[in-house]
Amino acid sequence: MxxxxxxxxxAEAGTEQVHDLRSALERLRRHPGQLIETDHPVDPIAELAGVYKRIGAGGTVARPTQIGPAMIFNGVTGFPGWRVLVGLMASRKRVGLLLDAPPERLTHRMTDAYRNAIxxxxxxxxxxxxxxxxxxxxxxxxxxxxxxxxxxxxxxxxxxxxxxxxxxxxxxxxxxxxxxxxxxxxxxxxxxxxxxxxxxxxxxxxxxxxxxxxxxxxxxxxxxxxxxxxxxxxxxxxxxxxxxxxxxxxxxxxxxxxxxxxxxxxxxxxxxxxxxxxxxxxxxxxxxxxxxxxxxxxxxxxxxxxxxxxxxxxxxxxxxxxxxxxxxxxxxxVGPGEEHVSLAGLPTEASIYNACDKAFPGFVSEVYAHSSGGGKFLAVMKVNKSSDFDDGRARLAAMVAFGTYTELKNVILVDDDVDIFDTNDVLWAMQTRMQGNLDIIAVPGLAGHVLDPSQTPEYDPRLPAKGVTSKTIFDATAPYALREKMFIRAPFRDVDPRPWAPQLFGQDGQVADGEAPAPGGDAPVSRPKANHQG
Structure with missing residues (x-):
């Protein structure tokens, strides 16, 4: 040795700009709740992952799990002097902090990086x-x-x-x-x-x-x-x-x-x-x-x-x-966790967005590679219809997505009034803007991914080989001709709630202490602070 x-x-660990792992960790240390360290001994064999499963793994990990901070273990049993880091990218909000972009704009940040590669x-x-x-x-x-x-x-x-x-x-x-x-x-x-x-x-x-x-x-x-x-x-x-x-x-x-x-x-x-x-x-x-x-x-x-x-x-x-x-x-x-969603999902989103923007400029405005698909299997796509013709263009955009990212299995299409990062909002669109016999389109016999256990001849004998699958479009967009007549969301008045509930909100009008769920499922893990203003 x-x-x-x-x-x-x-010198490098303290610089503001992220250029390596240590400068990334220094940036997170300046954002409360994004990084924790422990000196408590941990066994790297199953125990370390078992701990982080409960603290911050998220993704497709078996419940209970959650989105939480990245974690450094300073006392790894059998390996003195080593530290093990897990979960650095296991949060869309945290990735946004590390890549200098709001979490809802990471797709566009990745697209710009691809277009301006160095x-x-x-x-x-x-x-x-x-x-x-x-x-x-x-x-x-x-x-x-x-x-x-x-x-x-x-x-x-x-x-x-x-x-x-x-x-x-x-x-x-x-x-x-x-x-x-x-x-x-x-x-x-x-x-x-x-x-x-x-x-x-x-x-x-x-x-x-x-x-x-x-x-x-x-x-x-x-x-x-x-x-x-x-x-x-x-x-x-x-x-x-x-x-x-x-x-x-x-x-x-x-x-x-x-x-x-x-x-x-x-x-x-x-x-x-x-x-x-x-x-x-x-x-x-x-x-x-x-x-x-x-x-x-x-x-x-x-x-x-x-x-x-x-x-x-x-x-x-x-x-x-x-x-x-x-x-x-x-x-x-942690293999199935939210960190994989960030790793695989952000390039997936950027690839699909870039391809659709070239084919139909401005038509697809947002793409989210959903956590439930590990960043690979499920994409939610927001389309901006302006004519009856766009009813068909939306489904064609989904086909472009399948051609762009081979491992993609399902696409959910939604309108521009739906928050693609809010699963409840996406499911709402599916319940009220989709009929199964009209708006679900399945395309069988396409190349997929070998790690999906349903993509096997054992699951479906009609499949010729492992990794071949049926791909599905779920069109949860309202027909353009009926939008103004039947599909306008209830128009609530936009009111600043701070005078009524100041204890819940910061000066910028956002939920205090960053506890609001962020795009990608960063759910709050603590209660709002009490009002101490008398």
Whole structure:
């Protein structure tokens, strides 16, 4: 193990602008209720995730759960000196704070970043913080199971997982550049991980090219990052086609390029200010059962909310080095939680909005990738009808959404008087502006996502393969010709309520202390303060 001095750490941690994980945490510390720390000891095996399930996981996690603060565990059993962060992006409101946008405008913020992308740049050792501490696999005593506190989400997991490992690799032929994606990585031995690729992932295409040549694929696994990097990396084809480097979206979000540096033991690059980097190679023609060490039959909880089956044959990543910052923070997530909704959902929203805006400028004004679909399966789309013709245009916009984001399963269309972030308002529109025999359109036999257990031939024998599904449009918009006659909402007078209930409202007219539910389900977790004004 070697170390380098951390002479820039303190200065950078206090800067206002977010540029890495530590500056993101500093920003949250200035917003009460967004980040908590605990020194109480916690076991990374099932206990850590079990604690956060109750505090702030949200998403498709089994109830009881809620939207709550991000959390840093400073006392991780068996790993002195390590801190584990969970839930950094597990709130749309919190992501808005970190990406400099109101939560209801994050779709447009992501769209602008995609349209104004800035490619990453290479930097030298003087700007490389991720290699302040170096562990090489060719050294005696190297065991990643003892070096890194990889958690498990449940007692049934196949093993410890790195759930926020951003894998970076390059096309071995040099034709298609570099790609980054988050994949589930299960610890298999002292120096190996299994890696799961959903169908169509670009790094898997790189792996197959290398394997066809009998060669390993060099990768870096980057953890503990500026949230802009994680979220920008989740754009998918066709929005970011094969060969597109998604790190450019993070550059667009921050207005400056992501900085990369050379790995120490493989011919690859890594993110220079990452908290943790795993260097290694995906081996050709080597496969391993995901649960070979536990035989639980399960993998880990994925975004639909289920413990999926362990994969019987996954590619193997041979670890060659682990590098970290001094006093490192391992970042993780609760698999089905609201953090996945932010990671996957915001790029989903921006991709759909961008495609629809190109096809029908101004017609689709808002898109929300709903938490119940893990940010992938369900989109609520607000359309702005101005003629009878737009009754058909709304449904066509839903078809554009399906073509833009392959894994999308259901679309709910609503009018411009509906709050797409308020599930009760969306369900109200479905109850009063939709007839099942007229306004539900199902399109069978389309490509979907293999992690949905209903998208299997076992569920429906008519499906030809796992990951094929029926996609559905729920048109909860009022027919344009009838809007003024039958579908005008009751016109309440707009009154400032503060003179009557000052204890409930701040000076800006909003519920005091930020306790109003924010877009994406940030429900209040405390009671309004009493009125002490006499």
């Amino acid at each position: 070697t170390t380098q001095p951390d002479d820039t750490q303190q 490619a990453p740049v290479d930097v030298g050792p003087d700007k490389t913080q991720c290699q302040q501490v170096v562990h090489r696999a060719d050294e005696d005593g190297f065991d990643l199971r003892k070096l890194l506190p990889a958690p498990t989400n449940t007692p049934d997991d196949a093993g410890p997982y790195f759930c926020l490992g951003l894998v970076l690799s390059s096309d071995p032929t040099g034709e298609k550049g570099t790609d980054v994606t988050i994949h589930r990585l299960c610890v298999q031995s002292k120096d190996t991980l299994s890696i799961f690729f959903a169908p169509g992932r670009h790094i898997d295409a790189f792996r197959k090219k290398a394997e066809a040549q009998g060669k390993p694929l060099a990768v870096s696994v980057n953890m503990g990052l500026d949230p802009a990097v994680y979220i920008g990396a989740e754009f998918e084809a066709p929005t970011t086609p094969y060969g597109y480097d998604e790190l450019a979206v993070a550059g667009g979000l921050r207005g400056r390029p992501v900085e990369l540096t050379r790995c120490l033991t493989v011919d690859q690059r890594c993110i220079a200010n990452a908290e943790v980097v795993i260097e290694g190679e995906i081996l050709p023609d080597v496969r391993v059962a995901e649960d070979q060490n536990t035989h639980t039959g399960h993998a880990m909880p994925e975004f639909p909310g289920y413990n999926g089956p362990a994969n019987p044959a996954l590619p193997v990543l041979k670890v060659t080095a682990i590098t970290t910052r001094r006093d490192p923070i391992l970042q993780t997530l």
